[in-house]
Amino acid sequence: MGLIDCLKRLVGGASPSPVAPLYAAVVNEARQPHYYVEGAVPDTLDGRFDMVVLVLSLLLLRLEEVAGGDAHHPAAQxxxxxxxxxxxxxxxxLRQDGIGDQVIPKHMGRMMAALGGRIGAYRDARGDAEAMGQALRRNLYRGAPVADAAVAFVAAAALxxxxxxxxxxxxRLAAGDLEPTP
Known part of the structure; x- marks a missing residue:
């Protein structure tokens, strides 16, 4: 990193991440109102986190498929x-919410574990509405009682x-677009 880059970071002018548009698309998808209305996903910090993780997990699985096990493929990176x-x-x-430096690693470990576990759960459920519904009940709804119709809605939306x-x-994915070519 050059001197200019270091100075930009110090004064808050760091250039945005090249994956920022793709991440923004993930968050935008996860914030679609139908998940929270028809899907009865709790509109809470945890509910929104779980929706981002659902969308991100499916995208990471897609990139895994594109890479085909090649760690040097651009999709893997x-x-x-x-x-x-x-x-x-x-x-x-977490920092914005006032979580202190000493507790952040614990929270980050839980988030990484949640992402890893959900990738596995959603990988196994990708082609099966019933399996997706079960994975959603465990992971998105965290075992809370929820109407079958709401779970079916989110399962269908996820599939x-x-x-x-x-x-x-x-x-198109690399450019931040989650839609197939029209």
Missing amino acids: LSADLADHFLTDMEGN GLWSRLADTPYD
Whole structure:
């Protein structure tokens, strides 16, 4: 990093992350009102976190497919950068909420574990509405009682998102677009 970059960071003028548009698309998808209305996702800090993790998990799984197990594929790097951006954003949110330096690592560990666990749960449920519903009950709703219709709505929406992501070319994803080419 050069002197100019260091100075920009010190005065808050750091250039945005190259994955910022893609992360913004994830957050935008996760904030769609239908998840909270028809899907009865709690409109709370935890509920919004869990929605971001759901959308991010599906996107990371799509990037995993694109990379095809090749750690040197650009999709693998994009996936790692996106996960890092998520964690940086979550750390910033914790600090903004007044969480102290000594407790942040504990919270970050829980968030990383949540992301990893949910990627596994949603990977197993990608093609099955019933399995997705069960994964959502455990992870998105955290075992709280919720109407079957709400779970079915979010399961269908998640599977629809997975289908859209599967149809979206890598270059569009890398540019921050979660929609297939029209």
